[in-house]
Amino acid sequence: MEEAYAPPHKDTLLLVEDLRVHFRGHDHVARAVDGVSFDVHTGETVCLVGESGCGKTVTALAILGLVPIPPGVIASGKIRLRDTNLLTLTEEGLQDIRGNQISMVFQEPLTALNPVFTIGDQIMEAIQVHEKVSENERRRRCIGLLTDVGIPSPEARLKDYPHQLSGGQRQRVMVAMALACHPALIIADEPTTALDVTVQAQILNLMKSIQHASAMSVLYITHDLGVVSTVADRVYVMYAGLIVEQGTRDQVFQHPRHPYTRGLLASLPSRSKRGKRLYSIPGSVPNPAFKPKGCPFHPRCSAAIAECAVDFPGMCDYGHGHLSRCPPVYSRERQE
Amino acid sequence: MFSFIGRSIIQKTVTLFFVSVISFLIIHLAPGEPSQVDPMNPKFTPEMVERFRQEFHLNEPLYTQYLLFYQDLFTGKIVSWKDNQPVLAKIWERFLNSLPLFIVGTLLTWTLSFPVGIRSAIFRGGIYDRSATFFAYLLISIPGFFFAYVLIIFVVTVFHVPVIGMETFGMGAASWPHLFMDRVWHLLLPSVLGATGGIAVLSRYVRSQMLEVEGQDYVRTARAKGLAPDQVHYKHALRNALLPFVTMFGLILPGLIGGSVIIESIFSWPGMGRMAYEAILARDYPIILTVNFLSAVLVLIGTFVSDLLYLMVDPRIRL
Secondary structure (H helix, E strand, O other): OOOOOOOOOOOEEEEEEEEEEEEEOOOOEEEEEEEEEEEEEOOOEEEEEOOOOOOHHHHHHHHOOOOOOOOEEEEEEEEEEOOEEHHHOOHHHHHHHEOOOEEEEOOOHHHHOOOOOOHHHHHHHHHHHHOOOOHHHHHHHHHHHHHHOOOOOHHHHOOOOHHHOOHHHHHHHHHHHHHOOOOOEEEEEOOOOOOOHHHHHHHHHHHHHHHHHHOOEEEEEEOOHHHHHHHOOEEEEEEOOEEEEEEEHHHHHHOOOOHHHHHHHHOOOOHHHOOOOOOOOOOOOOOOOOOOOOOOOHHHOOOOOHHHHOOOOOOEEOOOOOEEOOOHHHHHHHHO | OHHHHHHHHHHHHHHHHHHHHHHHHHHHHOOOOHHHOOOOOOOOOHHHHHHHHHHOOOOOOHHHHHHHHHHHHHHOOOEOOOOOOEHHHHHHHHHHHHHHHHHHHHHHHHHHHHHHHHHHHHOOOOHHHHHHHHHHHHHHHOOHHHHHHHHHHHHHHHHOOOOOOOOOOOOOOOOHHHHHHHHHHHHHHHHHHHHHHHHHHHHHHHHHHHHHHHOOHHHHHHHHOOOOHHHHHHHHHHHHHOHHHHHHHHHOOOHHHHOOHHHHHHOOOOOHHHHHHHHHHOOOHHHHHHHHHHHHHHHHHHHHHHHHHHHHHOOOOOO
């Protein structure tokens, strides 16, 4: 079956096409990202969802050219930011993009900030790299950013070191740092995983309000479907280095077409399932060096049929941009 | 802060007291008596030995000897048992001889290991890293005394410079540039030798520290900001990788007094290390114990200094 993609949107900001990132081991090649395609439009929030080890973080790092090479290899693909293919850029070219047009918020605010520099230094440094502005101007903007992300008495906090702030405040500082040069896209790699639930909501709301104010796009990388259901416009579900299902939030949450997505949704705790044993998908994510033949999910799939072990279908159109790698024929056969 | 300084001065004084007691006991428990070092010497008649014991209070109980010794030490009246010279003056003279060796050796070690280790870490797995690793292990595994002879033979046959001692004998009439260069030559070889082992070990340590820090999340954050690799390595990574070395820097202080016995013996360098070694052979207790006491003092000062340095460089540490 031909790969069927949604028609390119007219204000596509980021377009990733057939990205493959492999890691060379001693006697094997780990195909961490194995043909991922997705796009992010201006002002949109896109979520890349999947279990640990499915390649979502590597995808994010590849966009910024931060995959360690070697052992990593970008085996194929295109990463287009507006009209530039980021994969053909030199290191200097990428430095202009990083933090300036695309910035990143990392998972662990505790370790992602340098412990020996004050937060003021670290935010001002982000401005200084990309813009030639005076010391006073940098300071003023830094205070403005800290105010925007909701840090109380920012002038005093400038001289604080990361360890003097709480986890939530540190993540706010990370967000402020990411916003420093008004990027077009923020990649947030599990930005709330290390935080308390109440703080999670605060950070997500913060990101949302900033996004509304500045028409910025956000790409969330997460395994938390709760986060996805709160923030996403569109969702890409990743499994074993591949996108297995994509669609709008409602399409994916209301009518999941891939058994893996269904499994993920079924393993969410909810009120109606109270008192019952929580569902979990049997088995674990395949080792990226030794993926099963056919559909990589078939050994764990409760609805697998004989064809699944042989044939790996491409994206099948379920209408209105809702695509899944599990063809409608299979679903129908299962229902019979 | 001030409570920390006060507390650590008290703690270190207590430690010093125990060090003084234990080292005193160990010296006196060791076999061999100062009065019987050379029993074959016909001058050492029983009357002589008795006079000797009397003179140096060796017949007194140990605690009296202890008190007498430290009383002499603190009033500066302590003298060597071998030549009756004041110990502190002797040590000072030898210390001045060892000092250039120590300074040049330490400078070489610390200025060379860092660039080598940092480069190895940044280009890990590359040809530079592999050759640095090879030479580091080579230098660690070659015994110092053997390497010293190879170097001496090389310098003497190729450059015709006799590198034994602190200066060439009979240079008194030479002009000052000659004298100066002669000193430099004599200083260079033992310092280089003293430094090689240090460079090899320290550069490996720098490399592993740097590698560990390079893998940290904040280094990735720095790159994601769009910083150039040099800024990432030398600002964000290095600042963190240096922290443990601050501790080590405080601990090189005792090296001031210890000197290097092997290197000073090979090069006939009249330094501290050799003096202490010869004093041990001669059972010259005042010298052994004074050197011991001074190095204990330096160790304690060194740890104190490194605590203070740590406080200055690591914002997470509050005392």
